[in-house]
Amino acid sequence: MSLSTFIRVLIRNWWLIVLATALTVGSTAVFVLLQKPVYQASTIVELKPSVVLEDPNQILNTINALTRRNVINTIARKATSMSMHEEVAREMGVPVEAVLSARVQTITPPETNLIEVRAQSTDPAFAAAVANIVAQQMLGQDYEKVISMEVIDPAMPPTSPIAPQPVRLLTLGLIFGLILGVAFALMEHALSILRSGIDILDDKPLILQQPALSSVEATAPAQHKTSSEK
Structure with a gap:
C-alpha cells in the first residue's frame, strides 16, 4: 500500500x-x-560502625563488611520478613494483613550505607507510620554491637499519591485508541477490497453467457435463410 x-x-x-x-x-x-489513590511514604536508615568499638581492627572489619554490602543486604532483607510484619502489627495494634497490604519494600542505594524503607497505603498517615515503625524495629535489633543504625530521614505522610497517574494513563489510552482506530480503518479497507472481488466473481458468469447468446441469435437467421432457399 x-x-x-x-x-x-x-x-x-x-x-x-x-x-x-x-x-x-x-x-x-x-x-x-x-481507582483509590495510593500513597507511598519512605524513611532512610544509615548504617555505620558502632561508637563503642575501640579496637581499630574491629572498626576496619566492620567498614569492610559494610563495603561488601552483604551486611546491608541482609538487614534490608530482614526488614521485609514475615517476622518483621508481625512485630510491626503488634506495635501498631492492627492485623498482620493490614501491614502486609502496605507492601513494605527496602531499597539499598549503591555506593552508600543507607537503607530506604518504603510503605504504601490508601491512607498516607498509615503508610508513614508503617515505614517509621519498621525503621525503629531495625534499630532495636542486635548486630553484635559492631553496627549502629540511625534514622536520618523519618517518613512523613505524603501529600500526593503515586497511583493512579491520570496524565500517563490518559496519554497511553490516547495512543492506543489512535492505533486501534487506524487498525479498524485498514481492516475496513481490506474488507471493501474483498467485497469488490466477490462482486466481480459473481458477475463473471453473466459476462461469459453473453457470447453464447449472441451465437444463438446469429445461428437463428442462418437457419431461416437455409429453409427459405429450399
Whole structure:
C-alpha cells in the first residue's frame, strides 16, 4: 500500500479513528476515577560502625563488611520478613494483613550505607507510620554491637499519591485508541477490497453467457435463410 493510498484510507474512515479513540480515552478516564489513590511514604536508615568499638581492627572489619554490602543486604532483607510484619502489627495494634497490604519494600542505594524503607497505603498517615515503625524495629535489633543504625530521614505522610497517574494513563489510552482506530480503518479497507472481488466473481458468469447468446441469435437467421432457399 502506497503512502497516498494509506492517507486516503485514513481520511475516508476518519470516523472509525475518532470513535475508537473516544471510547478508549473515555474508558481509561472512568478507570482512573474509580481507582483509590495510593500513597507511598519512605524513611532512610544509615548504617555505620558502632561508637563503642575501640579496637581499630574491629572498626576496619566492620567498614569492610559494610563495603561488601552483604551486611546491608541482609538487614534490608530482614526488614521485609514475615517476622518483621508481625512485630510491626503488634506495635501498631492492627492485623498482620493490614501491614502486609502496605507492601513494605527496602531499597539499598549503591555506593552508600543507607537503607530506604518504603510503605504504601490508601491512607498516607498509615503508610508513614508503617515505614517509621519498621525503621525503629531495625534499630532495636542486635548486630553484635559492631553496627549502629540511625534514622536520618523519618517518613512523613505524603501529600500526593503515586497511583493512579491520570496524565500517563490518559496519554497511553490516547495512543492506543489512535492505533486501534487506524487498525479498524485498514481492516475496513481490506474488507471493501474483498467485497469488490466477490462482486466481480459473481458477475463473471453473466459476462461469459453473453457470447453464447449472441451465437444463438446469429445461428437463428442462418437457419431461416437455409429453409427459405429450399
